[in-house]
Amino acid sequence: MLKGNFFRGLGYLGEGFRLIRQPGLRLFVVIPLVINILLFGVLFFFLGELFAGLVAAAMAWLPDWTWLQSLDWLFWILYGAVILLMLAYGFVIVANLIGSPFYGYLAELTEKHLTGQEVNTDDSWASIIKDIPRALWREVQKILYYLPRAIGLLIIGLIPVVNLVAAVLWFLFNSWMMALQYVDYPADNHKVSFPALRRLLGDTRLSAFGFGLPVALAAMVPVLNLFVVPAAVCGATAYWVREKGATRN
Template sequence: MLRGNFFRGLGYLGEGFHLIRQPGLRLFVVIPLVINTVLFGLLFYFMGGLFDNLIATAMSWLPDWPWLQALDWLFWILYGAVILLMLAFGFVIVANLIGSPFYGYLAELTEKHLTGQEVSPDDSWVTILKDTPRALWREVQKIVYYLPRAIGLLIIGLIPVVNLAAAVLWFVFNSWMMALQYVDYPADNHKVSFKALRRLLGRAQLSALGFGLPVALAAMVPVLNLVVVPAAVCGATAYWVRENGATRN
């Protein structure tokens, strides 16, 4: 049985966009924003031609059945959606690998803003540098969790007829991954393991999917995807502060 509140989860990203405008948090939004802008420009340059090739390759694998060929426009949309989701999460993965030390600290400052309590007594730049290896290792854990499941869904997407469900499955999976990706920052600040975080989010799957869905959609939109990352970190911290207590009751 699915638990949690999907519609409450939807509201956390909006709260995140409100939080990133707060004076004490802006610096740690500006730095990742500059990084993401450069990264997205490079990714857009290299992926522009690759997108057309991926679509053409996927379409060429379809059987030469008349009724399938008549529905080629539908498969183009479905494959396009799947590839866009893959590229969107790929951008998120690379952006978070580069900006993870800043995002952990942004989550810490956001939690302090929301609760009035210090998460860590040491909040210096030295601490950010010291925590960089641990932050990068957490990102590697997410990639290891993501890749085999993404490959499995990609294989499903290549099976005729069954692939009609691939786009829906990708949206659900990416929503779950976005929740894992960003709630991990406040969880890591509290020394909660990635495995324990998955169990925690699993106790309120609907809330997690509600939070992850708009993040996944925003990550697909050029320009918006540049600012959604810090907003998602702040929104995920609000999620952690409120939902963490709820899932323990």
């Protein structure tokens, strides 16, 4: 039986957007935001031709059946949605690789703001720099978890008719991955391993899907996806503070 509260999960991203406006958190929102703007500019330059090429390649797999050809427009929309989801999460992966040391500290400051308790007494810039290798390895673990599952869903999405289900599975998978991606920051601050985090989120799976769904959708929207990353970090920290406590009840 699925546990958690889907609608409660939906509210955490909105709370994250409110939290990033707090004076004590703004610096660690602005720095990675500037990095993300530069990164987004480069990715946007190559996005058009890559998108068109991927859709054309996927459509070429369709057999020349009359009733399937009449649904070309539907398959184009489905393939386009899947590819857009892949590109959205790809942007998140690269942005998080670059900004992960800042996001870990942003999660720490957010938790202190929410609970009034210190998470880590060493808050110097030297500590942030020292944590870069560990933070990058944490991101690599998430990529290694994501890639084989994404490839499997991509293969399913190339099968006519079955790809109707694949699009739904992609939305569910990306919602789950967004929850894993961002709740990992406060979890890492508490030395919780990535496998242990997956089990913890599994205990409140409905809340995780509720949190991850709007993050996944926002990541697909140009310009908004620049701001959703720090907001998701703050929202995920609120998720950690409240949902982790709920798993003990």
